[in-house]
Amino acid sequence: MAEITFDDFLKVDIRVGTVIRAEPYPEARKPAIKMWIDFGPEIGERKTSAQVTAHYTPETLVGRQVMGVVNFPPRQIGKFMSEVLVLGLADPDGGIVLLAPDQPVPDGGRMH
Template sequence: MAEFEDFLQLDIRVGKIVAAADFPEANKAAYKLKINFGEEIGIKNSSAQITECYTKEDLLNKQILAIVNFPPKQIANFISEVLVLGTYSNEGVVLITPDKKVEIGDKLG
């Protein structure tokens, strides 16, 4: 069972998607995302399997939550630097988003 201290080790931040592109090289349908986390963290790349619920146009300027302190992971020819958070639903992965506009880089706490 996870302990509260395990949760505290995760750095979960609000980011804004600034670019979304198809990722045909991925084994499963995915997008390549560029996400702005503000001055402290900057722009990071992520691969996200969210194509069933979102178009690339839906994603632009969308605020999301992501774990920013996992090690980078190579997926095909792409380095994914952060893990975008979502829930698995019947329709596909649905992103976890703030219900109001907040500052990019804000930390989940």
């Protein structure tokens, strides 16, 4: 992997938000869940589709804080427009585990 500068890192706007709504996305090619995330007053609500069904259901996602990149351009995922990239790591079986703060923090907070 190529090295980047600190200024390159600062270009990636990673924020915390709370999932306020989630629903299955059965039309997706791979199992996925649609999420609407509140990133606080500065950024507001953004939506995304994520392949997180190995560890989460729509019901377990609502109210959960997640980390996401908020300054990528929107991307069409099937018939759904994704406006944020939620961040996660693969478990040993390839299931995605979402990244989140280990204590509640204000929505919209930027990762330092």
